[in-house]
Amino acid sequence: MTDGRQLLRVRGLSKTFPGLKALDDVSLEVSSGEIVALVGQNGSGKSTLVKVLAGVHQPDPGAEVELGADGRAGLHFIHQDLGLVGTLSTIENFDLGRRLGRSAVMPAPVREEARRAQELVGGFGAHFDVRAPVAKLSSAERAIVAIARALDGWEHDRNVLVLDEPTASLHGDEVDKLFVAVRRVAERGAGVIFISHRLDEVMNIADRVVCLRDGRLIADVPRGGYDHDDLVELIAGEALSAAEEVATPRPKGEPVLRARGIRAPTIAAMDLELHAGEILGVSGVLGSGREEVAATLFGAGLGTVEELEVDGVAVGQLDPRRAIAAGVGYVPGDRHREGAVMGMSLRENMTLPRLGPLRRLMGRLDQREERKEVDRWIERVAVRPAEPERALELFSGGNQQKVVLAKWLRNEPKALLMDEPTQGVDVGAKAGIFELIANTAAAGAGVLVCSSDAKELALICDRVLVMRDGEVVAEVASGTQLSEAGLVRAGLGIARQNGNGGEPATSGAEVSPHA
């Protein structure tokens, strides 16, 4: 497939963020007609690499990025959200880039346009109604529209298409459809960089696999030079002695939260038991269902829970108000959209979920008492600067997260549910947040931590549930195999190191059909 002409050459690319080397001396080549898979776990530097290529980030000085021999090759990026306008038809979405008509105000030749749009998507092996709003198309068809639009009118052998997790929201045969299109792109001479968490897909489509770990490019192997297990090893790295780092498991207390039949758009069915004094992790790649567990339990998402007990009392389906009353707290993953009212002050955010105890005669809010209490919490969770009247948006991410944590800890929750607790948090504040989580559990609450960061789960959890395709596929207890590598393995589909609940690894180059 490869005709050898280089379209993209990256040499010695590094990118340093404050306190973090996200990319370290990465070199990469993509040739015409080649599909290169870029793999690596969360935080390995994949997205940073994409952003540097897209020009969002400036690389550190000394990097060489060359686009084709004459420097005129183009890069096209298709992100997960595709950038289509859902209410417009395929034809109109194509038009957003470039109109077929003679000028912007002249009417476009309608029939001609439709024919061309049909041809374009047909070129990628797809056939669907190009007049329908793209929101009505299947996910794979939408992805094809985005790809067709990106490459429309360009000379294919001059272009590199970067697909950033295009299959995260696709199902079995949809993936096949998309792959047909991606192969067509390569056959016409474009280069493709394909980023995915799903190793079966990578094995299916990639001519070459490039693996990043901790910002370094650790492997660049051609098709046939690896099998599924090799890939997992590459991504997960050697089993570190992480198990030793974990604190001795606390004795399990009574269950504080017991859920049966958790269902959500990405969760098939799941049961869960959280004990007092326990830190329970939920691991899994994007789309595994991990993202919806905490929100569903709290009654904040789209999912439902069949039976739910908090501290031995059956509570049924919760909503946020009732969850708080029952003694459940929820730290959402998206702090800006859901976690806090950024325009309000630290003090106001911290007391929002429970203002009742501060209410005095005639509904007055006792602000003096409130200030005292907030000062105590600022001290306790070490927010810097210690300025309760400052708007929350003017604090750093780590300090914002400490405030969000404190606002729930103030309620003395029996169960604390957390999504991505260290998202957008700098390294220094991370340790502080881990300590807060540990203290919360030590004080007798059950803490549920859902995270895409296996390293962090291995470090702080007593027990981790690993999810894949909406189900729990493994349960790893601390002291045995609880390590970053072990979690990544289980999440990617190898259960060989995990005793209970695992299913046999899927093997070979087939796309695994979804249940």
Next chain:
Amino acid sequence: MPEKIARALSFRNISALYIFAVMFIVFSIWVPDTFLQWNTWKALFDSQAVTAILAVGLVISLSSGAFDLAIGAELGFGAIFVSWLLVDKGVGLVPAIALTLLAGGMVGLVNGLLVTKVKIDSFIATLGMSSVLLALIAWVSSSQQILGVGASLESIGTSEVFGLTLPVYLMLAVGLVVWYLLERTPIGRRIYATGGNIEAARLAGVRVAAVVIGSLIACATIAAFAGLLVTAGLGTGDPTIGPAYLLPAFSAAFLGSTQFRGGRFNVWGTIVAVYVLATGVKGLQLAGAPIWIPDLFNGVALLLAVGLAKHEAIATRAGVVRRLLRLDRRGSGGSPAANESAVHDLR
């Protein structure tokens, strides 16, 4: 502490008061004979009390994140409804007032249900309601003035205490109650949280639908009360007065949000804004400006106020980012501690 005082007196915090001072000096020199008369100021206070009450009501709905574009029509509806009850239906004064406030509340309830249950954007819902109310006003009044509302209602609009009419004191009373509600009670905290980030408020256990409905009810009730005072002041129910109050109220609420509370809608900022805007209009009128000046003045003030508020938010954030970048370039490596001190140093 001096830092706190400096911040409190900064132009950014109380720009309206500085603008007022400048206008006062300018008009004192320009048209000293009329501008410096007590009667001018008395008329100003009296005539703007209704606008101020309306704007204070609007502050509640805006704080909860809901636009009430029907406040003008709600005011007009209150004005007609009370005169219709008194004149056409022969209802007594107290029940008439109570029913008018109740009717205003019902309008707000419908607004609230449209926004929270039918999930129509508050902009559109209240715009639609505004048109429905104008139709209702025309129907009830047959598009005629309703004359002879009676001395008892008129006395509410015209009797004077310490040289100012009763509505001025009622305005202060409404302001005090709403200020207490918004700034001193858990309810107010929840209203601001809902307006600040409705999803985060919901996840913190705030009943956001109830908050929005309640805010729109309060806003519409206060608007009906303001309408009642207009009728009391005129002695007649006028079916055409409502819409003219819409823009001044919005201008004042938005200009008020740039005062005192750093971008948050608030009662005293709004009342000050009403009078600052009115002073400007009055001065220009006394100086012989044409009749269309109030419209121009209010429109420009609204645009400036919203523009300034936006600019301020952007400037604040940009300031933090600039400091962070500067530290970074200095090669301090941008350690978390340095970043924090940069955030800390801001302002």
